[in-house]
Amino acid sequence: MDVFGVAITGVGIIFLFLGNFGVLRLPDVYNRIQAGTKCTTLGAFLTIVGVGIMEPAWLWKALLIALFVLVTNPISSHAIARASRKSGVSLCDRSVVDKTKDFEEFREKT
Amino acid sequence: MSQTIAVVFLAIMAIGIFLCLLRMLRGPTAPDRAVAVDTMTTTVVALLVLLGFVFKRYVYLDVALVYSLLAFVGLVAIARFLERGI
Numbered sequence: 001m002d003v004f005g006v007a008i009t010g011v012g013i014i015f016l017f018l019g020n021f022g023v024l025r026l027p028d029v030y031n032r033i034q035a036g037t038k039c040t041t042l043g044a045f046l047t048i049v050g051v052g053i054m055e056p057a058w059l060w061k062a063l064l065i066a067l068f069v070l071v072t073n074p075i076s077s078h079a080i081a082r083a084s085r086k087s088g089v090s091l092c093d094r095s096v097v098d099k100t101k102d103f104e105e106f107r108e109k110t
Numbered sequence: 111m112s113q114t115i116a117v118v119f120l121a122i123m124a125i126g127i128f129l130c131l132l133r134m135l136r137g138p139t140a141p142d143r144a145v146a147v148d149t150m151t152t153t154v155v156a157l158l159v160l161l162g163f164v165f166k167r168y169v170y171l172d173v174a175l176v177y178s179l180l181a182f183v184g185l186v187a188i189a190r191f192l193e194r195g196i
Contacts, residue, residue, distance in 0.1 A: 010115075013123065016123060017125070024130070024133045029142055029145065041152070044155060051160060065155070065174055068175065076182055076186055080192075083141065086193050089141055
């Protein structure tokens with residue numbers, strides 16, 4: 001049981017580190033939001049559940065914390081992405097698709 | 111045995127938090143810094159739970175729960191401020 005918990009925690013740590021690295025390295029606010037939310041949510045979930053498996057008396061409270069992270073992290077990242085788009089932060093030069101601009105042009109036309 | 115491996119995991123997480131701190135110091139715009147703080151917060155929640163496992167203290171789980179709740183409320187307030195002012 002101990003080895004299983006350590007393995008799950010290790011996978012979570014790898015995801016957390018990749019998320020933090022992506023926040024430093026990616027070129028744009030929106031790319032950074034994508035790296036810093038998806039990787040970090042899965043990493044924190046796996047780490048907390050792994051600690052709950054290693055210490056079975058803590059499992060229910062660990063599951064509560066993991067569920068809370070899983071619910072609130074996408075909400076806050078969506079709020080930040082919407083706010084940065086509305087406050088006029090532009091995309092980076094290499095990005096190809098901009099659905100928000102397409103929608104604005106479509107609404108101008110009709 | 112698992113305690114020693116957990117200490118190594120804590121060191122890796124500390125390096126990751128330092129990378130986020132660099133982005134928070136360097137970030138060109140305000141949403142960059144907010145995203146870096148959000149990532150740092152989620153990492154710190156996982157770090158607190160793992161720290162409670164290393165020290166064998168049950169209280170650290172309560173600290174992690176309250177910390178994640180306060181960080182969520184704060185980040186939504188920052189997003190609202192960036193979107194339309196106070």
